[in-house]
Amino acid sequence: MEDFNMHLTGDIHAIASAHNLVAAAIDTRVFHEATQSDEALFNRLCPPSKPLPAIMIRRLRRLGISANEPKEMTDEEKRRFARLDIDPTTISWNRVIDMNDRFLRRATIGQSPTEKGMTRETKWDISVASELMAILALATSLADLKDRIGKVVVALSKESVPVTIDDLGVTGACTALMKDSIKPTMMQTLEG
Numbered sequence: 001m002e003d004f005n006m007h008l009t010g011d012i013h014a015i016a017s018a019h020n021l022v023a024a025a026i027d028t029r030v031f032h033e034a035t036q037s038d039e040a041l042f043n044r045l046c047p048p049s050k051p052l053p054a055i056m057i058r059r060l061r062r063l064g065i066s067a068n069e070p071k072e073m074t075d076e077e078k079r080r081f082a083r084l085d086i087d088p089t090t091i092s093w094n095r096v097i098d099m100n101d102r103f104l105r106r107a108t109i110g111q112s113p114t115e116k117g118m119t120r121e122t123k124w125d126i127s128v129a130s131e132l133m134a135i136l137a138l139a140t141s142l143a144d145l146k147d148r149i150g151k152v153v154v155a156l157s158k159e160s161v162p163v164t165i166d167d168l169g170v171t172g173a174c175t176a177l178m179k180d181s182i183k184p185t186m187m188q189t190l191e192g
Contacts, residue, residue, distance in 0.1 A: 011181040015136065016096050016127040018149075018174040023095045025168045026154055027109065030086050031118055038075075042082040045169075046070045055150075055169055056081075062167075084167055085157040088120050093154040098127045132174070136181055145182055146175040 032041060046052060048070060052060075060067060063080055067073045073081065097104060104124035111119055127133070131152055139145035150166035157163055165171050 011136070011185065012098055012127050014178050014181045015130050015132050016098055018177040019093075019096045019127070019130045019132050021170055021173055021177065022152075022154060022165055022168065023093055025170045026086065026091055026093055027120075029084055029168060030088055031110075031115065033083055033085065034118060035116065038079045038082060042070070042078045045082055055166060055171060059167060059169075084163050085159065086155045086163055087158045088155075090156040091120075091122070091154065094122055095124050096127045096130050097124050100126055132178065136178060139182060142175065142179060142182060145178065146171060149174050149178075 032044070036044070046056070052069065057068065060081060063077075065073065065077045065081065067077065070078070101124065106121060106123050108119050108121050110117075132149065135145065135148045135152070139148060150164060150171040152165045153162040154165060154168070155163045165174065
């Protein structure tokens, strides 16, 4: 009898990791926007010595900002760029886990003193219910996978503007975690 790897190529683990990366990015962004000034937030996102990456240029264009470098931006443009102003009550992106655990259907996160009182209620879904799983099933190439991931809306701003994975700046990281998942999983029985 042969051993069988129940994880196959690790697709579900990759999807769960990418999904939970987005969830962590959302909560981290809400925390930093609540605890930092506009200038400090912008400087962390855009160090003056580095050129803006393509994902940030895309966000600038979506905001109607024509600048290509931080020094070309006004203070108001810097504020609009750096702050997503996520309304925590509209976050639709839950964390995922690869099992059905009834006690994680509703939970309060952010209870550590280091979170400065920024608690919120959330829940966990099973990994295969992730929107990233559906995207993986529909994607035709790695570039298509990345494009689809970037367009996913995870919350709304306080002005009801959709906030996407691209806005959070983690599209590339999610794609990297899922890059092998797009490959087919093939297996054969011993009987042929």
